[in-house]
Amino acid sequence: MSTRYIRFFCVAIFFALICTSGLEAQASGASLKGMSFNGSTGLFSIPTGRIGWERSSNFGLDMGYHAIYSDTNVTHIPKVSMSLFNWLELHAAFDMQPDGFITPNNGGDSILGAKIQFPLTNTSLALGGNFQSLNVFNKNSTYRYHASQIYLAATYAGRFFEAPAETTVVVGKTFRENSNDTNIDFGMGFDMILLPRHLGGIFHWITDFSNFSYSVESFGSDAWYRGVINSGLRIDLSVIPPFRRFKFVVDLLITDALDSNRSFAAGAVFGVPF
Numbered sequence: 019m020s021t022r023y024i025r026f027f028c029v030a031i032f033f034a035l036i037c038t039s040g041l042e043a044q045a046s047g048a049s050l051k052g053m054s055f056n057g058s059t060g061l062f063s064i065p066t067g068r069i070g071w072e073r074s075s076n077f078g079l080d081m082g083y084h085a086i087y088s089d090t091n092v093t094h095i096p097k098v099s100m101s102l103f104n105w106l107e108l109h110a111a112f113d114m115q116p117d118g119f120i121t122p123n124n125g126g127d128s129i130l131g132a133k134i135q136f137p138l139t140n141t142s143l144a145l146g147g148n149f150q151s152l153n154v155f156n157k158n159s160t161y162r163y164h165a166s167q168i169y170l171a172a173t174y175a176g177r178f179f180e181a182p183a184e185t186t187v188v189v190g191k192t193f194r195e196n197s198n199d200t201n202i203d204f205g206m207g208f209d210m211i212l213l214p215r216h217l218g219g220i221f222h223w224i225t226d227f228s229n230f231s232y233s234v235e236s237f238g239s240d241a242w243y244r245g246v247i248n249s250g251l252r253i254d255l256s257v258i259p260p261f262r263r264f265k266f267v268v269d270l271l272i273t274d275a276l277d278s279n280r281s282f283a284a285g286a287v288f289g290v291p292f
Contacts, residue, residue, distance in 0.1 A: 050209070050222055050254050052267040053082040053287045055232035055239065056129045056148060057097035057111035060171075062248040062271055062283075063239055064205040064226045066186045067142035067173035069135050070265075071101035075291030080265060084285030086238035086273060091116045093237035095285075107133040107146075115237050127152045127233055133171075142173040147190075150233050163195040165234040169203060182219075183210040186226070194234055203230040209252070220257050224271070225249040238281030239273040248273045250283075265289030 051068050054060030059070045059080075071078030078101040086093050097111035113127040131148030147168040153161045169190025176183055190203040205228030212221040226248055231241040239246050250271020255261050267287040274280045 050252055050267055051265065052252055052269065053080060053084075053097060053099060053109075053285075055084055055086075055095055055111070055236075055283075056131065057082070057099055057109035058131050058133060058146065058148070059099065059101075059107060059109075061186060061207040061209065061224050061226040062250070062269070062273070063230075063232050063241070063246060064186060064188045064207050064228050065133065065144070065146055065169065065171045066184075066207070067135065067144045067171045069101050069105070069107040069133055069144065070099050070289060071291055072104055072135060072142070075101065076103055077101065078265075078289055078291045080287055080289035082285060082287035084269065084283055086281050086283040088238040088279065088281040091237075099289075105135045105137065107135070109133075113233060113235075113237065115235075126155060127235055128154050129233055140175075144171050145169075146171065152233075152235050165192060165194045167192045167203065167230070178208075178210050181211050181214055183208065185209075188228065190230075192230055192234060201229065204228065205230065218257055220254050222252040222254060223249075224252050238279070238283065240279065243277070246274045247276050248283075249275050263291070 051059050051070050054062060054065055058065040059068050060066045070080050080099040082097045084095045094114045095111055099107060099109035101107050109131045111129045115126060128151045129148055133144045133146035135144045150165040152163050156162055167190055169188050171186060171188045173184055173186045186207040188205040192203055205226060207226030209222055209224050211219050212223050227245060229241050229245045231239050231246060248271055253268040255266040256264060269285040271283050272280055273283050
């Protein structure tokens with residue numbers, strides 16, 4: 019595919035996202051409040067302005083897992099998230115990457131994060147951040163280092179082609195140890211319910227784009243070259259009567275979809291309110 023067509027495709031997606039975000043906010047029911055790769059409540063690579071159990075429980079616990087497959091390699095990302103007081107979220111993830119992907123005896127990456135949601139009615143707005151320990155169990159200390167990120171995420175509800183939809187915009191900054199990187203983080207994402215009248219809200223189509231990845235040493239979702247775009251289905255099994263009290267989400271997607279190193283990812287999240 020030529021560069022010209024790739025650029026046209028990206029511009030078309032951004033135009034659709036911007037138009038959707040400008041629509042009048044309303045209770046769309048589009049939000050699944052699933053988990054991103056790094057454990058925050060979000061889309062695939064980017065966080066949203068929501069927390070896991072906003073306006074539904076003073077305390078909620080989510081447990082999740084994603085696997086990203088690239089050629090014959092796979093990374094496993096277990097994660098956990100707690101929602102407190104309807105405005106605070108704490109989350110953690112551990113990225114168990116294959117040895118030799120970044121460094122010999124990689125050792126895995128840990129990600130700890132928090133998000134505070136502001137008490138707005140029509141727009142979900144959150145200030146968040148994370149702290150990343152890279153190659154934490156690597157026997158060679160020269161490969162171990164830290165990074166952190168701070169961001170502001172806004173999520174707007176509306177309708178797109180008569181279907182409930184949400185658009186998220188994220189702006190932030192990543193800081194890497196021993197680096198003078200001056201880039202600004204930016205991301206946009208789109209969540210639309212597919213055929214809600216016929217499928218009962220079970221299938222969501224999610225696409226997100228960002229110039230940052232879920233961590234500074236991400237696997238199969240590398241944004242450092244020219245950004246990363248992920249797209250796929252988020253399946254909401256909570257609409258099935260036995261699971262309605264809980265959160266039960268399954269993800270099936272392509273990561274870094276427009277580049278030659280595209281990968282496949284799958285995951286699930288199960289949450290319980292208390």
